[in-house]
Amino acid sequence: MADTGNDHDTAVGAKLSPKPWSNTPSPMSSYVRPMLTDMYQITMVFAYWKQKRHEDRAVFEVFFRKTPFKGEFAIMAGLDEVLKYLANFRFSSEELDYLRGQIPHAEEEFFTWLGTVDCSCVKVYALQDGTTCFGKEPLVRVEGSLAVAQLLETTLLNLLNYPSLIATNAARHRLAVGSDKVLFEFGLRRAQGPDGAMSASKYSYLGGFDGTSNVLAGHLLGIAISGTHAHAYVQSYVGLDSLQTPFLRGQNLVEKALAYRSALGYSESNVGELAAFIAYAQSWPDNFLCLVDTYDTLNSGVPNFMSVALALYDLGYSPLGIRLDSGDLAYLSKRIRKWFTEVASAYSRPALQMLRIVASNDINEDVLYALSKQGHSIDAFGVGTHLVTCQAQPALGCVYKLVEINGQPRIKLSNEVEKVTLPSRKHLYRFFNENGVALVDFMTRDGEPAPKEGQRLLCRHPFDSKKRAYVTPTTIVPLLSLVWDGQKGGIQPGASRTLEESRTHVMGQLKEIREDVLRHINPTPYKVSVSEELHALLHQLWELNAPVGQL
Structure with a gap:
């Protein structure tokens, strides 16, 4: 991994005063820094600065539109690295010099300002790592100055997309084999580079795997390692x-x-x-x-x-x-x-009867279900290529969209209804029945009264006005919590969990979701609804911002 060169000097060489989070560890990859971004983030920020809009107050949300792997759930992952990125966000003198060469017409004052930028002005609300999540709902909400919040987009998406995808893939493998089988991640040699390999080992463990063949992951992350x-x-x-x-x-x-x-x-x-x-x-x-x-x-x-x-x-x-790496695994294991x-x-x-049979050989989720249907005597599975490359779906598709500017809700329209965004800063709640089973996720506008347990509530589909239902939740759990506040010490208490805690959280979360939502074939869609007020705002802004056509 490359040296960051991040000496935290400003463009004029003056040392910036230390922040309360100055000793926060760096992200796992040294590539994770402000320069790990798309060029259009820099061009937009320069334009904001030129128009003196860089300090406008903005709210962005991270979400995905469709759950992966033809399933109906996903697992949130990557927040731990996001928090370390926020704490270490600072352009170095060397990086600023490079940007000067890329934008030669920009005033020196812009680079002086850019050299002072950190996440002091930012608040972040997020789901905890390991939380089950669904399409259209905010995984992360970023509040801060327009320029800084914009600069965070690309890297945040990079830090959340693959971790959430691999954690979801791992959780699906865990559901396929049940709780009594051992799962090992064997994907190091087939992963997309060293960073991909380390992320795969980390987040497959979070998603429910028991260990890895990756020795460095064992050393740095405390994951059990295995190999023969x-x-x-x-x-x-x-x-x-x-x-x-x-x-x-x-x-x-x-x-x-x-x-x-x-x-x-x-x-x-x-x-x-x-x-x-x-x-x-x-x-x-x-x-x-x-x-x-x-x-x-x-x-x-x-x-x-x-x-x-x-x-x-x-x-x-x-x-x-023994380990089997070829052949008819079901037949061989039983024989x-x-x-x-x-x-x-x-x-x-008698102990010979209990000898462990481990199987590898191009195993994926479908193979695990097929083996279960055939019947087998395998105790543990080593899963490599198809796990770490997410063969069934190589990308999750998280996006980062502006939902509010200077207190005004904003909407993005599209000819494709699924790409229309939900405006306004939002709160997200999960409703449970008396048996502790999740019924629906419910979004409200900021400022609305929080829903109350035992209260009959109207839950509306965001886009189809005919789809609505009353729900009386026994238990309500708020899902978005403050994880970063640059004005109050940075990373908030309880926001940063250990890998083991997040893994345990995944196992608990999956038990709260109905089996028909989790099933492999034709799962039932989980309901994500909005309040009456948010529904009205969405359709009001939709009509207000859509041009009137002419025949």
């Missing part, structure tokens, strides 16, 4: 003479393994593979889990594993299991589980 060996390891052993020693704990492991191989009738298994497994057992006797499909899963890999596993049991160790049970019975080793 590759096919190359097995291929590198030609025969038993490749072993440095036949012994483990003073006993001849080779001799024991060969004895079991003979007794079980496995004499035709690949000897080089057997040597590789023995060597691996000598190095990892307490974590013996082998990849068994290098040559032939049923005729070599599993027989060689069983021979070494039984030898390890004799020496007081407990082997872990191997039966095999484990038979050998366990024959040698009075």
Whole structure:
């Protein structure tokens, strides 16, 4: 990752006074800084400054229009990095010099001002990481000066789009396998670069995965790491003479393994593979889990594993299991589980029945549901390419839209109704029934009385006036909370959660959503509604701003 070069000097070389948040850690990627933006943000801000509008008060909202993966829910993620970005938002002298060269006609006063810009004037309200969310509702609300709020757009979207997408993808994988299976993220080598790989490991864990193969993610983020060996390891052993020693704990492991191989009738298994497994057992006797499909899963890999596993049991160790990386995973897992049970019975080793079967090999959400339908005996899944690249949908589509300027609600119109924005600063609530199940998400204008529990409330579809319903919520939860206030110390108490806390939050959130909303095929759309006042404002501004056509 590149050096930020962010020395926090102004254009004239004077040090800016430290802020209460000056010691906030930097974002995970050193690329995340004010210059990670689209050029049109700079051109707009210069135009605002020229027109003396840069201090106008603006409200922007981040939202997506359509939930991903043909589903009806998403998981909010990325807020932790957004908060670190806000705390470290400052142009360096080097960056300002570069911009001078790109805008040579701009007055020096503009760059002097730009060198003083930080997020002191900004307030941010957001959903907590791990919150279930739906189309059209605000995930983040940014309030501040027009220029600064505009400068935040591109980077905020970058910090929210992929994390929310990968967390949603991970949560869908978790729903596919249930709570009793283990999920590992194996996508480092296929991810879109180092930053994509780190984000994938982080946010797949947040979304419900149990661990990763990514050692750096384990080191920096505290995620459990897992890994055994590759096919190359097995291929590198030609025969038993490749072993440095036949012994483990003073006993001849080779001799024991060969004895079991003979007794079980496995004499035709690949000897080089057997040597590789023995060597691996000598190095990892307490974590013996082998990849068994290098040559032939049923005729070599599993027989060689069983021979070494039984030898390890004799020496007081407990082997872990096998990994399958090819073939008919449902059939193989059931056949191997039966095999484990038979050998366990024959040698009075009941623990053999519980050996772990791990599966990889181009697994995605559809494969997991297919395996479940077929029936299988797999305990854990390693999911790589299709998870981290979000094969089923490569982008979420969050947008950042102006909804208010100097206290006046603003609207963006379109020939496509789904692209018409909801005007005004808004509050977002989730209504629950007496069983703790979410009924509807409800948006109101800022200034409206907050909805009350037990009160009969009219919930309206934003665009279809005929779709409306009364709801009497047992419980109401406000979803947007103040997470950043530049006038009150920056990051607000409770706004920054640990990765583990956010992961736990995801699991709790999914339990609150109806099963028909979460289901894989033809899920029921979750209702996102607006108040009567917000509905009236939307249609009033729509009519006011739409040009009258002429026939």
